[in-house]
Amino acid sequence: MRRVERALISLTDKSGCEEFASTLAAMGIEILSTGGTAQKLRAGGLTVTDVSAFTGFPEMLDGRVKTLHPLVHGGILNQRDNAEHREQCQRHGIKPIDIVAVNLYAFARTVAAPNCTLADAIENIDIGGPTLLRASAKNFHDVTVIVDPADYPQVVAELQAQGNTTLATRFRLARKVFELTAAYDAAIAQWLRGIDPDANPYFTGAQHA
Template sequence: MKKVERALISLTDKSGIEEFARALTDLGVEILSTGGTAKKMRDAGITVTDVSEFTGFPEMLNGRVKTRHQLVHGGILNQRENSDHQRQCKEHGIRDIDIVAVNLYAFEKTVADPDCSLADAIENIDIGGPTLLRASAKNFIDVTVIVDPVDNEQVLAE
């Protein structure tokens, strides 16, 4: 198995994230993250690189755009054994992202609340999370995808 260099972690359910991220950093893995997930890990003393720092492009539109960037998706989608992909990545400064740990906004829970407004419902439609998961699934040969914190230990064991 190739050495894991980088993990992107962006979670709604942050169960066990401190232990998982600490174990990854102990293995020399760089952690990329956004918003509340990054804050939770930093509060636990874990070194985190903001996705905006990684891409050189800020989060924008009140957090609606965080991870939709070529440096992120190129890092996930590039096939490590494809020499043309590797040439393009080198040319454009794209670095591999080997683990993607993402779970989606709790949309069903949000809209089940009788006090949920249309605006709240709209803001809980996840765009980046599903996109990251689909990109990771498309390149499952090279990228480990985690959607459930229960799987963190199994990933660490591998």
């Protein structure tokens, strides 16, 4: 069983993340992170590689583009047993990302505020998070994806026992991802159904973030 080398941790819900990341680091797993999660982990004494340093490309567009990069998604999506994938990764300097712990912008909480505007809602539609999650879940054969801090203990126990999670665990975690992203997109669609473009100030230029 192939041992885990690298984890990407980028969280809205940061509960338990320091203990989880500390355990991974103690096993020699490199930690990649972004923004507030990276700051929190560093404040806890952990060595963290910013995704921007990993890719050589800065976060940009007010944080809209952070993890959308071939070095990230190639690291997640490559099939470890595929010789052609291995050759391409070697040629392009793509390193494997074996664990992805991500949760999403709190869209439902944002739009629940009585003064939430369409511009506010749009900026809380997560793009990078669902992309990371879906890529990781698609490649569950090789990647452990975590959307719920309640799953940290099982992942840690399996890593400590055998250096990686079981395929069955990775499948169950991937299934949770697709349940989450389906519900997330449904919530966005449902809220947008309540917007009348003929009456909303966003469409006249009167409301912009």
